[in-house]
Amino acid sequence: MLSKNTYFLLVFLLFFSLISCAQTNTTNKNSTAIKNITISSKEVLTAAQQTKLYVPLLKQKNIAIVANQTSVIFKNEEEKYTHLVDSLFQLNITIKKVFSPEHGFRGKADAAEAVADGVDKKTGIPLISLYGKNKKPTAEQLAGIDLVVFDIQDVGVRFYTYISTLHYIMEACAESGIPLLVFDRPNPNAHYVDGPTLKLEHKSFVGMHPVPLVYGMTIGEYAKMINGENWLKDNVKCDLTVIPLKNYTHQIPYSLPIRPSPNLPNDQSINLYPSLGFFEGTIINAGRGTENQFQQYGAPFFPKSDFSYTPQPNFGSKHPKHQDKLCYGVDLKNVERLNSVTIKYIIDAYNKTPKTEKFFGATFTVHAGNLELEKQLKDGLSAQKIHNSWQPAIEEFKKVRLKYLMYE
Template sequence: MVSYSFLLGGVKFPKVKNTVLFSFILMAACGNSVKEKTKDNRPEIIDNTQPAISNTIQAEAIKTGADNFEAYLPLLKNKKVGIVTNQTGIVTLNGNNTNVVDFLLDKKVDLKKIYAPEHGFRGTADAGELIKDGKDTQTGLPIISLYGNNKKPKPEQLEGIDVLVFDLQDVGARFFTYISSLHYIMEACAENGIPLILLDRPNPNGGIVDGPTLEKENTSFVGMHTIPTMHGLTIGEYGKMINGQKWLKNGVQCQLTVIPCLNYKRTTTYSIPVKPSPNLPNDQAINLYASLCFFEGTNVSLGRGTNKQFQVYGSPYLPNTGFSFTPAPNEGAKDPQYNGKVCYGEDLSKYPKVNRIELKWLIKAHNETADKSKFFIPFFTKLAGTTQLQQQIEAGKTENEIRESWKPGLEEFKKMRKPYLIYGE
């Protein structure tokens, strides 16, 4: 059984093998006394575009793992530090947001290298765009790209690093590649004997667990593990699960310390202070992401090249029912699908918040496409994690019938993930 060490308020707790006891201690330590200390240190919510649903934080005193710096700064003292982060690595002090890299440098932490995931360190690159190594112009620190052909740091790229910090904002969906980057970072740390400190962040989609479970033969960078489409975990809990399930190569395990969020519950509504990726501009897009991302494996556009990415869908091959959009190059989509072509479909930017994966739009678009043989592309199976979903839609199965087929996998996953939960069910 894996042991976990954790810190709260600068106090180090001993390693605990009983994960149920670990969760109980952690939740008790994150109670009202902490909330009273932090009620004047409230996260600033930044509206990146014009969100269709309000950016409301019910628990205003939430502290992310990065904000819980009393717990991890002592671990970095006199260490040569590398960090995996991007624009989502935000520390909030007195209502002001600063990047975690700038924060650590201000605290005299000996930062040596930045490791950047998909979209790059500043988070502006297109989805799937090759990111090259370079240097951060603001800090002068070298940047190692973890996207493209180098998803896992090589031993020479970790030379001179005593400890690695991980701070990326996940959105709770299997195909969001930051959790795939976490897998490879943990594997590299385990193989090179480098401890990993993971700064936890809330899941903006809360505890939603839904969708088909990935089959091993369909493993890819958009689906590394045998989990449902939506996992309902924070990225810290996900890291614990990767370790505990021995999903890393050859069953190796990483020396992992999770710095927890404070005053956070899985049911708390949480808005991300900055865009987690260029094409997830607001709460609505993040909420619809897991439902609409399946369109990436079809001939239907998700609105890349508009200002309503993941809030609209359409194509030139769907009937004109009154709504259309025309993609054009913009941030995160230098050459969007159907660039300059009119796409007909549906505007979901004001659709009520969903609490599960909705298949009705995917099924509707398939049924209304005249040449159904050209609707799906091979990438759809990678996104779905199974060949079954495409087969079910092509066979005319209803959404309820398809959802019924997910139940055994969902129940099995919920049992499997239980020991790794930090913030309750």
Template sequence: MMPFLKPFKSTYLFLVLFLIFGMTIYGQKKNNSIEVGAERFDLYLPLLEGKKVGIVGNHTSIIVKENKENDFTHLADTLLSLKVQVKKLFSPEHGFRGSADAGELIVDGKDTKTGLEIVSLYAENKKPTAAQLEGIDIMVFDLQDVGVRFFTYISTLHYVLEACGELNIPVIILDRPNPNAHYIDGPVLELEHTSFVGLHRVPVVYGMTIGEYGQMIVGEKWLLNEVQCDVTVIPIKNYNHKKRYSLPVKPSPNLPNDKSINLYPSLCFFEGTNVSVGRGTEMQFQIYGSPFLNDREFQFIPKPNNGSKFPKHEGLICYGKDLREIEDLEQLNLEWLLDTYQQNTYENPYFTIFFTKLAGTKKLQEQIEQGFTEKEIRKTWRDDLRDFKEIRKKYLIYR
């Protein structure tokens, strides 16, 4: 080596090693990055070739470009660009573009971008009719679930599988990660309390992706008359239930971020009480409060906004708690429910009839009213949770 290069010898070697190390790590990250079912074209495009295709989707049915944040295309647009014969779109709660309030009636119409007919599955009928499915050879289902029983996309999945099974229309589920897949918890639904916010004997948090869940619906013969449906799940690449996943878009108007999604299973019980979960603010499902609570630690005033035209306690000061900085939950939190029930100063009942639908049982309300502790309540879930976990095992794609 020339004398004037000697001082750079170690630096040069370091840079070479650093570049090699960096490229290796980059390659590992790239190879280990999550690839959702919709992005795995090689697995499902051959199944669509020459077929007239229906899509059950909404604003979450996206394909991210090279893992770039906020850079994505809609599944329908992508398939049309690939010359797939997409004939009709089917829309769940919140609408095809995802802007409607929770519970708001969704009407049929046309997609402004593609011109395709949109059939609402959250209007007069939640199950597609034979007339609505006429001319469809195969159905593609692609919705981002959050792994909670009362989030209605799994109910939409049930009715799509049932309708397609009755007409021998195969269904492809493009699987997506469940951001609440890291635990299983809550009361298991009792069948006398079935509704669109709870159709199956599963706990509030069930620890499965929507693809795994779809297999369970069919495999356990939960469809009407035990009808069977030809279901193909396009699995997620490089995923397991413990792998945390940040959603690229909010799954519904009132779940704006990861924190709200993590708190949603616990806070949604308040939807069946006189306590607000922050609808009508920009902190939905990250705060709670009521004009009738003694706790004055935190306050907010709900006002109409996107996703909540008529928020609970509109224009009133609500007192409660701000949960935005707490650690992520690894199980349901019942402390807030028990505490607000004890604090409640309103002369009318704390609970509404919706609470039983959300809980899937009358027992939880009765236990709270009778002064059960959280530990005592959890003990009553134990046997049902054990039985569900045995059923769940049969349908897991990821570990």
């Protein structure tokens, strides 16, 4: 017979077990929201937060900073964050100019919208756009600069142009003999490597390197790969230092507190972006002109369905595809977290598009990085066959990638 104490112990253990099961079920139910998943109890520290590692390197130097709205130093609950430029300005670091990428210094410009030079109203620091005709700093723009700091949040997708800006910054620094500090930040899509690999004959600003669509590296690791694989013009080498993350692995789901660009408003859109980004080179609307960018897709000519929406000009898109037209489509706001590039969405859209409509646009090839994907879709290949065709190049890339990884 059980003693009284043993009985109560067993009851307690049973109760604890039930609570644990309930919590596990809740986690599974909410797994569609990446920000609710927690793997590590340690706080991930971005490079920018670790001021002791880099502030001594900046003193008594003329600095240029490559930054946007994500270039922040996270603080406590009461004061969530301060912008890196503002923080260094307060520390009397000499910031001569700020270079801003696509979407601008404060991140308010549309995709592909020209960003003008100007002056930051808060600090009076000159702003130089690196989007439009001037994608690479000139020698004149870097004259008198002792050190360049690059701190921009990436999302780990080849056609997301911040890595192209990184390439040109590295190249310009190498040519002018200026050291570059890259402040590392977590990649919310670092948990897998997948997608078609770019062929260099289709190189463009939306894809400059022979990497899969999703490359599974932080921006610091990627910078090391650009340097190590001699991808800079004339094989020049950048004097590169990466300020690392702390308490980070590639498998830690990371929720971005600040949208990295106007049309990636939340974790779900960022997770779906590699799969829905193909629509940028087609006639299909991928949620631009709504509050659910890259979480749905549709068109006026799709078969009528229970789900519909009407794209309207908004913060993220001044002229969305099929503006003011009722679009029928597919709602992906609640799909589970993806661990691969999902090609079934574009197959579905292609099959729903009447032959009288021109499905593929001028930029589809540069988004795909090759000619094969368009042909595979036209030939009616299954999602599995298309996915299988990517694997040999992915395996070769993983061997290259391994040389530059800084985290597990």
